[in-house]
Amino acid sequence: MQLERTLTAELDQPACIHVNMDLYRFCYKIAPWIESEILADAFALARSARELDMRASPYDLTEFGFEPILIETADGRAQYVRLQREIARLAEPVRGRVLKAYQVIRGY
Numbered sequence: 410m411q412l413e414r415t416l417t418a419e420l421d422q423p424a425c426i427h428v429n430m431d432l433y434r435f436c437y438k439i440a441p442w443i444e445s446e447i448l449a450d451a452f453a454l455a456r457s458a459r460e461l462d463m464r465a466s467p468y469d470l471t472e473f474g475f476e477p478i479l480i481e482t483a484d485g486r487a488q489y490v491r492l493q494r495e496i497a498r499l500a501e502p503v504r505g506r507v508l509k510a511y512q513v514i515r516g517y
Contacts, residue, residue: 423497423500423501423504424493424494424496424497426458426461426462426493426496427458427462429454429455429458429496429497429500429504430454430455430458430459430462432451432454432455432500432503432504432507433448433451433452433454433455434455435451435507435511436448436451436452436507436510439510439511439514442510442514443507443510444506444510447503447506447507447510450503450506451503451507454496454499454500454503457496457499458496458500460475461478461489461492461493461496463475464476464477464478465477465478465480465485465489478492
């Protein structure tokens with residue numbers, strides 16, 4: 410399948426860390442017309458998702474206060490999956506509020 414930007418909404422996975430970070434980007438695009446609480450919640454979610462993403466990266470960020478998640482081990486993968494599911498759980502209501510804001514703006 411050839412990926413295209415127009416297919417993003419159909420193919421994105423709600424549990425994907427990067428998809429959940431993108432919620433903030435979508436909020437920021439419509440910032441003058443979206444409630445500041447939604448924007449703030451999307452930012453907090455993106456920050457948490459980015460922290461998880463960085464902790465699972467090959468970079469050593471311990472001096473910045475980020476303990477690594479050793480995804481090359483079974484325990485590390487299990488920890489990552491658990492935290493990824495938590496991000497997805499937290500993202501669900503934010504995603505719904507962002508979608509509703511877009512629908513209001515578009516007049517749906």
